[in-house]
Amino acid sequence: MSAGTTPNRQPVRAALAGWFGTTIEYYDFALYGLAASLLFPKIFFPAADPVVGTLISLSSFGVGYVARPLGALLFGHLGDRMGRKSILVTTLLMMGIATTAIGLLPSYGQIGIAAPVLLVVARIVQGVSLGGETSGAVLLTVEHAEEHRRGLLGGILNTGTAVGTILANGVFLLVAQLPQDDLLAWGWRVPFLLSVLLVVAGLVIRLRLRESPEFAGVQVTGSVRKLPLVDVLRRCGGTLVLVTLATVGAGVVFTVASVYVLTYGRTALGLGTTTSLGVLLPALVVIVIAAPLYGRLADRIGARTVFTATAASMVVLPFAWFPLLGTGNHGLMLLGFVLLFAGYSGNYAMFPVFFSRAFPVSLRFSGMAIGFTIGTVAGNAFAPAVSASLLESTGSWVAIAGYMAAASTVSLVAGLLLREAPAEVPATGTARAAVPA
Numbered sequence: 001m002s003a004g005t006t007p008n009r010q011p012v013r014a015a016l017a018g019w020f021g022t023t024i025e026y027y028d029f030a031l032y033g034l035a036a037s038l039l040f041p042k043i044f045f046p047a048a049d050p051v052v053g054t055l056i057s058l059s060s061f062g063v064g065y066v067a068r069p070l071g072a073l074l075f076g077h078l079g080d081r082m083g084r085k086s087i088l089v090t091t092l093l094m095m096g097i098a099t100t101a102i103g104l105l106p107s108y109g110q111i112g113i114a115a116p117v118l119l120v121v122a123r124i125v126q127g128v129s130l131g132g133e134t135s136g137a138v139l140l141t142v143e144h145a146e147e148h149r150r151g152l153l154g155g156i157l158n159t160g161t162a163v164g165t166i167l168a169n170g171v172f173l174l175v176a177q178l179p180q181d182d183l184l185a186w187g188w189r190v191p192f193l194l195s196v197l198l199v200v201a202g203l204v205i206r207l208r209l210r211e212s213p214e215f216a217g218v219q220v221t222g223s224v225r226k227l228p229l230v231d232v233l234r235r236c237g238g239t240l241v242l243v244t245l246a247t248v249g250a251g252v253v254f255t256v257a258s259v260y261v262l263t264y265g266r267t268a269l270g271l272g273t274t275t276s277l278g279v280l281l282p283a284l285v286v287i288v289i290a291a292p293l294y295g296r297l298a299d300r301i302g303a304r305t306v307f308t309a310t311a312a313s314m315v316v317l318p319f320a321w322f323p324l325l326g327t328g329n330h331g332l333m334l335l336g337f338v339l340l341f342a343g344y345s346g347n348y349a350m351f352p353v354f355f356s357r358a359f360p361v362s363l364r365f366s367g368m369a370i371g372f373t374i375g376t377v378a379g380n381a382f383a384p385a386v387s388a389s390l391l392e393s394t395g396s397w398v399a400i401a402g403y404m405a406a407a408s409t410v411s412l413v414a415g416l417l418l419r420e421a422p423a424e425v426p427a428t429g430t431a432r433a434a435v436p437a
Contacts, residue, residue: 013209014143014212017137018088018138018157018160022133022134022157022160022164023160023163024092024095025130026168030169031192032126033061034172035188035191037057037061044105045116046108060123061123063123064127065380067128068131068377071091071127071128074132075087075090075369076135076365077228077366078132079366080364080366083216084211085211087365088133088136089206091129091132092202095126098125100199102119131369134373135369135373136365139368140209140212141352142352142356143212143214144213151295151297151298151303151350152292152299162287162291169277175188175191218362224362229366232366239371239421240370242414242418243355243367243368243371244372245410245414246355247351247371247374248375248410248411249314249408249411251380252379252380256384256400257280257337257341258284260384260400262277262280263388268391269328286338287344291345294345294349298350298354303354304415308416310343313342313346314344314404314405316405317339318400318405319405355368355372357421360421360422386403387400390403
């Protein structure tokens, strides 16, 4: 802790550090997705058939999701061995270096095949980083927070996902106004290089933090696990499965509504990408506003109650969202997004406080990282492809809404079954106090 910093300021500083890091990570991650869809096929993956170049470029985006479980395994294990703070400094540095490197890479026309190879390597580093960042930021926040504020601060933390996505889209839309030749020559690099400023600010905040009090307690009592990755699989296997399943619903709902909707709007509704984004981006503000409110509610009535209620809402809301989209009316389309994101934001806002309590402190980083990451890959990574296949085979949005509802039902059942971990008994034999539900 820096000089002059009082302990009661640490929870706020930890929440700020977690939120800022999450925003940066998702800014960088979303930025790559936009560039992979619109620009990288011409810069890094030129092909005789533009469609082939686009498919290869989008595949490089998917590599980031494939790499995330590796980061979860690695940093989850190290986070339970070394602590939360050092791992979060490492993951932020990794993401910043990888994103800056992308902004400096020569194009295919300059160095040939080495360009896309280096791009994919940088994308893998991004994925590995994000695999450890998300759960680490959650633990840094909730383990510093007072018990009666964990829901609120966890909800604020999870707004970083939406803020990072909005920021990436906003910056990208600004540089997209450049003449095409300038955009392809240098303009596309600007959003990636801006990440340097964000990372420096994030590092300054994180380096001034202390280790989380709960993990420090584990260190003091000699309860740090030698092989936390092995222990969490052996002792908490059922909990890992439940956290994974509880994550899937929100992942499917958000990815269909924020990624696949652009394809659906173009192919099924005849809407331009600008029109779809013009409705989507304002609707994302709902998450920024609603998630902290749901977190505050969870501090009053319990995280499980809020999680299960909002999971139930996601079973129903897709069947209202699609018809409202189909009207083509801007106001009604926006209403559909607002309703859907109102349910989603409450469910996602519960992840930090609800999931962290499911694992003992000494295994919490490993458990959170593995369960959340595998659930995210299962929910987010395949949702666009599954949705496109369902529309192609049935010709109707009903099948996609059913897919979203089914995933949300899985999360609802998992949330009902998930239980808080019992208190640990330290190596000294002195029982630790249980964390109340």
